[in-house]
Amino acid sequence: ETGVTQTPRHLVMGMTNKKSLKCEQHLGHNAMYWYKQSAKKPLELMFVYNFKEQTENNSVPSRFSPECPNSSHLFLHLHTLQPEDSALYLCASSQDPRQGINPPYFGEGSWLTVV
Amino acid sequence: AQTVTQSQPEMSVQEAETVTLSCTYDTSESNYYLFWYKQPPSRQMILVIRQEAYKQQNATENRFSVNFQKAAKSFSLKISDSQLGDTAMYFCAFMKHGTNAGKSTFGDGTTLTVKP
Numbered sequence A: 001e002t003g004v005t006q007t008p009r010h011l012v013m014g015m016t017n018k019k020s021l022k023c024e025q026h027l028g029h030n031a032m033y034w035y036k037q038s039a040k041k042p043l044e045l046m047f048v049y050n051f052k053e054q055t056e057n058n059s060v061p062s063r064f065s066p067e068c069p070n071s072s073h074l075f076l077h078l079h080t081l082q083p084e085d086s087a088l089y090l091c092a093s094s095q096d097p098r099q100g101i102n103p104p105y106f107g108e109g110s111w112l113t114v115v
Numbered sequence B: 001a002q003t004v005t006q007s008q009p010e011m012s013v014q015e016a017e018t019v020t021l022s023c024t025y026d027t028s029e030s031n032y033y034l035f036w037y038k039q040p041p042s043r044q045m046i047l048v049i050r051q052e053a054y055k056q057q058n059a060t061e062n063r064f065s066v067n068f069q070k071a072a073k074s075f076s077l078k079i080s081d082s083q084l085g086d087t088a089m090y091f092c093a094f095m096k097h098g099t100n101a102g103k104s105t106f107g108d109g110t111t112l113t114v115k116p
Helices: none
Strands: A004-007 A010-013 A018-025 A031-037 A044-050 A053-057 A064-070 A073-079 A087-094 A110-114 B003-005 B010-014 B019-021 B024-026 B032-039 B046-052 B064-069 B074-079 B088-096 B110-115
Touching: A004 A087, A010 A018, A018 A031, A018 A087, A031 A073, A044 A064, A044 A073, A053 A064, B003 B088, B010 B019, B019 B110, B024 B074, B032 B064, B032 B074, B046 B064, B046 B074, B074 B088
Parallel strands: A010 A110, B010 B110
Antiparallel strands: A004 A018, A018 A073, A031 A044, A031 A087, A044 A053, A064 A073, A087 A110, B003 B024, B019 B074, B032 B046, B032 B088, B064 B074, B088 B110
């Protein structure tokens, strides 16, 4: 499936670097999400955007900064990360939840390694 | 709050055989949806099958079917005629009606290996 695309697929960054992850959805959805998936841990929801507005921030450290310029694009800006932030970051999108069953559709993820 | 439990961290099955992955959930909601996702080594989470709680009929998608027992809060996934490409981690997910899909509750996953 290519409805949700994420770039880059792999990223290695130092703790003092600044980088960004990008997500783009081609499904006409109006909600987008960032998740973190670490080994041996359940999927963690980080941020929720509805119609470009952030509606949820699940106590994510400020070194992660999301940006949603429009309903099709979502960014995750990264700065001064820690090694424990190394993980797979998944982006997902969905249609308006008030319109019935609308599961999240995921991208392929961005593997982040902090050295 | 909802919880989703997948009690089988790992499973294996011979190619062409049938395997069932278990999932139980806990909720006080009456209107909700349940999903199974597949995450192959490529890491993309792919929606496999969906079930509306108000529907008694079990969902089916080709070789994938579910056994939805609402009273028991059980939602198992059956894979028939297993193929090597079915090797993946499988996640069960719960979504309350009317909420953001991204706020779905996911289980910890079951790693399925299909052996030739």
